[in-house]
Amino acid sequence: MQARSSEPASLEEQAYHQLRQALVEGAFPPGQKLSIRRVAAALGTSPMPARTALRRLAAEQAVDLLPSGTAIVPRLTRAAFTELSTIRAQLEPLAARMAVPRCDRAVVKQLSAILATELSARQAGDPEAVLRADREFLFALYRAAAAPMLLGMIESTWLRRGPMFHDARWLIVTRPPGVTHHAAMLKQLRRGAAEEVAALLRAEIESATAFLLERMPFADDIDRDGQLSSLTLVSPRRPAPSRGAAKPRP
Amino acid sequence: MQARSSEPASLEEQAYHQLRQALVEGAFPPGQKLSIRRVAAALGTSPMPARTALRRLAAEQAVDLLPSGTAIVPRLTRAAFTELSTIRAQLEPLAARMAVPRCDRAVVKQLSAILATELSARQAGDPEAVLRADREFLFALYRAAAAPMLLGMIESTWLRRGPMFHDARWLIVTRPPGVTHHAAMLKQLRRGAAEEVAALLRAEIESATAFLLERMPFADDIDRDGQLSSLTLVSPRRPAPSRGAAKPRP
């Protein structure tokens, strides 16, 4: 995986994209400390590219910074998750509304292909693949809006929520398959009905938010019983058991 | 101005805040190149803090990066400005709606004081003071929403638009004083009417956008005559005449 198409980008760029991808896919547990030197060692570079990549992620709120300056994978509270969802419910339907008139046949075809992938992944019970296809479907739509700053802000909300799925990804596949409105959205999109697509998207965001608010343990939940340990038991001190490296791909 | 209250923050933090403030106040002309070494020299530090501060601003889209990596003060096209305004029209009314129920007497008093400052500055014909008070009024309101990520995104849109006011700030005071809806917003806020405040704010954003779209020269405007030179004449090659330094406060 290290050797991509080529190496045209700077080391910082590579570090940034590796960390970003790991973050958005929930590869890091919330609370994980990402120290400059560890990341650098995992990447095989000097601390410098790791430092700039980490600060860049911190600037877009993808990671938090401890007072000491150490980067830490964000741990969402219920309030933060709700705020993020409220923002999404404004921004993503806006992007959809802007995208619909600009969707040509190629985009529709691409969306339909992604949708097929998502359905089969859901039936196969592969949570990572479902999440990835879900993401790809929406972002393929948003990209069609040709609104770079809006897209960046939406990516920011996804980046921030990514680590949450480290603990929650198994939950996703437990949702009944019908709840994803993507098929309906695609149908309305083919008709060019921008408002309907936006409304469906908004409904999906709100239902997903309600689902997770009900089922997910959050950082500020006190443990009702010892059962929901994965988050709360770990939170007081060490986030990860004893995984030494911050390596994105071990 | 260099010696602020104290020096508790790191050099990067200081550099970041100085550059950010200069950017949002329109102190830099769009297209100005901000090279790492020049900024560092202006700040009296090594290139390192300037580098990280610049990259941080680039990460939040406050400056653009040339392919070479040099930071450049963004030059808005009409499309980018319209996109930014559309985002603002979603995000800022949302923040206002969230803020209204949380506005206690102290916030109302603060808003009322800022409003008085703004009116007197407008009568005095001081564009910088008007813009500053305008900003302070809105951000005092948004801060009351207690939504840190939303606030960050709103700041990002202001940061991005800031350099535009380098050329446009004289335009602001030419608007008839009645068009600012802040007084009406404050009145509705006192009544606790969140939706009305949000509607007024949205109307203000849309009217200000229309005003600037009509009156402002943008980066992608071809010069109809030689008159609107300050932007278009300069755009093909060198942005600033020959101002050597990137010094925030000359």
Added chain:
DNA sequence: TCGTCGAAAGTGTGATCACAGCAGTGCGGC
């Protein structure tokens, strides 16, 4: 056995240096 102190490792910050790429500029030749 527990508490406390000290040393050692780890942390981010920032300066300095080496390097490769690029633009501007001045010179020389045509």
Added chain:
DNA sequence: GCCGCACTGCTGTGATCACACTTTCGACGA
């Protein structure tokens, strides 16, 4: 007089080092 080329300076990148600070772990003593 005009064109072309090499050179010089400036650019960002990244490695390495020094520094101050914090955390942590181990050993010693009560």
